[in-house]
Each structure stands twice: as structure tokens, then as C-alpha cells.
Amino acid sequence: MPFFNKKDKTKDGDRKVSVKDRFEFKDVLGTGAFSKVFLAEYKTDERNLVAIKCIDKKALKGKEESLENEIKVLRKLRHPNIVQLYETYEEKHHVYLVIEL
Numbered sequence: 001m002p003f004f005n006k007k008d009k010t011k012d013g014d015r016k017v018s019v020k021d022r023f024e025f026k027d028v029l030g031t032g033a034f035s036k037v038f039l040a041e042y043k044t045d046e047r048n049l050v051a052i053k054c055i056d057k058k059a060l061k062g063k064e065e066s067l068e069n070e071i072k073v074l075r076k077l078r079h080p081n082i083v084q085l086y087e088t089y090e091e092k093h094h095v096y097l098v099i100e101l
């Protein structure tokens with residue numbers, strides 16, 4: 001499932017960087033139908049807080065295309081009233097959307 005673009009496939013040497021390498025997860029901000037949303041902090045910049053939507057791939061089954069479309073649209077949107085999608089990560093069991101707080 002190509003949920004992330006080339007720019008997001010950050011490599012640290014030969015190892016793909018995981019979302020937990022880059023962010024410290026804090027409180028739960030809310031829950032959605034397929035996801036849990038966490039407050040998180042970039043490990044490299046402690047002042048930089050984001051929301052990370054953690055989507056369970058199992059719960060998503062059959063609706064992957066809708067998520068791909070949502071990601072495509074969110075990547076293009078730039079509007080003061082719409083939270084910006086910064087990065088996406090895909091791991092074995094989850095897709096992570098790093099979103100403006």
C-alpha cells in the first residue's frame with residue numbers, strides 16, 4: 001500500500017526510520033473509527049508538537065483506497081482552517097499521519 005511518498009522514506013544509513021524514532025508519543029487526543037490520535041513531539045525539536053493519527057491497518061481492510069485518496073487530497077490542501085498533513089509513515093500494522101496540531 002503506497003501510503004507514503006518518496007520524500008517520507010527517510011533513511012538513516014540503510015535502515016528506514018520508524019515513526020517512533022522521530023517522535024515521542026504523549027497523550028491521546030481522541031479516537032476515530034479506525035484510528036487513535038496522539039499528541040507527539042519531534043525528538044529533534046522539543047517545542048514542535050504535532051498530532052499523529054495512528055490508523056490500524058486491520059480495521060481499515062477494504063477501505064485502503066479511501067485512505068489513499070484522503071492522503072492525496074490532504075497533501076495538496078493549504079488553508080488556514082484546515083490542518084496540514086506533514087508526513088506519513090507506513091509500518092507493519094499501522095499507517096501514521098503526522099498532522100498539524
Ligand SMILES: Nc1ncnc2c1ncn2[C@@H]1O[C@H](COP(=O)(O)OP(=O)(O)OP(=O)(O)O)[C@@H](O)[C@H]1O
Nearest residue numbers: 029030031032033034035037051053083099100101
Ligand atoms: N490535528 C488534530 N489536532 C488535535 N486533535 C485532533 C487532531 N486530529 C484529530 N484530533 C482528535 O482526535 C479525534 C479523532 O480524530 P479523527 O480524525 O480520527 O476522527 P474521525 O474522522 O472520526 O476518524 P476516522 O477517520 O477514523 O473516521 C478528533 O475528534 C479530535 O478530538
